[in-house]
Amino acid sequence: MKKTSFKIGLLLTVAASFPLQSCIGSFGLTHKVLDWNNQIGSKFVNELVFFAFWALPVYEVTAIADLLVINSIEFWSGNNPTEASTKHVDTEHGRYLIACDGKGYTVTAPNGDIMRLDFETDSQTWSVAFGDGEAYPFMTMIDDSHVKMVTPDGDFRLVELSDKGLQAYQSMIGKTYMAAN
Numbered sequence: 001m002k003k004t005s006f007k008i009g010l011l012l013t014v015a016a017s018f019p020l021q022s023c024i025g026s027f028g029l030t031h032k033v034l035d036w037n038n039q040i041g042s043k044f045v046n047e048l049v050f051f052a053f054w055a056l057p058v059y060e061v062t063a064i065a066d067l068l069v070i071n072s073i074e075f076w077s078g079n080n081p082t083e084a085s086t087k088h089v090d091t092e093h094g095r096y097l098i099a100c101d102g103k104g105y106t107v108t109a110p111n112g113d114i115m116r117l118d119f120e121t122d123s124q125t126w127s128v129a130f131g132d133g134e135a136y137p138f139m140t141m142i143d144d145s146h147v148k149m150v151t152p153d154g155d156f157r158l159v160e161l162s163d164k165g166l167q168a169y170q171s172m173i174g175k176t177y178m179a180a181n
Helices: 001-020 029-040 042-055 058-077 163-180
Strands: 084-092 095-100 104-108 112-120 124-129 136-142 146-150 156-160
Touching: 029 042, 042 058, 042 136, 042 146, 042 163, 058 084, 112 146, 136 156, 156 163
Parallel strands: none
Antiparallel strands: 084 095, 095 104, 104 112, 112 124, 124 136, 136 146, 146 156
């Protein structure tokens, strides 16, 4: 009789756990950055921003933050902390503050270091700024078919928004990173 009760209890426990199988999280922060990238321009601009964010490790940082912190919070609390405009992310290195003001993102590290990503509508330029407050542009919209992208040596290169232009820029960046490693 005890074996039958145990088997029934085990069967009910397994059956009840099926609706709870999705515990990997929504990767909300990474999806927000990707969704934002998909809304900024043509497919070529989106690809250039994607590649720049990969080179600056924006996507890597958001994926790790989602994997290690945000998805765990979402799993245990049932709420995704990326829903609000200002979030605190606790890590083993301290608490990070991520704030969105509609124009860009500000990330404040536990030691007070700040990184800012902004889009300047007047100059049509994306930039990143670190603790010194100086903004470093990495992409400027020129017209419907061209942008200027930062090169590894800090200069800018005109990139045609086409498959050929994108491949040439990626090749140049790839060769520079391969030579550095």
